[in-house]
Ligand SMILES: [Zn+2]
């Protein structure tokens with residue numbers, strides 16, 4: 659594989675994640691990037707995603723019981739939560755935070771971090 663082809667694939671994968679507006683799975687990144695680079699293989703997507711994650715350009719979104727999703731580091735730097743559609747399996751960003759979660763932890767515990775994933779049906783599936 660030539661370096662130029664590598665770069666083109668890598669750029670397509672990065673652009674897919676940057677323009678999605680929501681966290682994407684490897685499969686979703688693969689499908690969308692293939693529209694730009696039809697020969698793109700899923701293993702190349704895995705490699706590129708790992709490199710982008712190591713470079714701090716994208717961040718992993720953990721959805722309990724689901725495959726990992728990925729969002730831009732810029733999106734990840736703004737505190738937000740996620741909604742998982744149980745029908746189409748897409749993950750969306752949710753603005754805002756219930757806050758006041760420190761009140762839930764037992765006496766003497768110190769809350770440092772939280773993840774909230776809502777689930778249900780998205781507007782397209784409701
Ligand atoms: Zn849906």
Ligand SMILES: [Zn+2]
Pocket residue numbers: 737738739754755756757772774
């Ligand atoms: Zn929060």
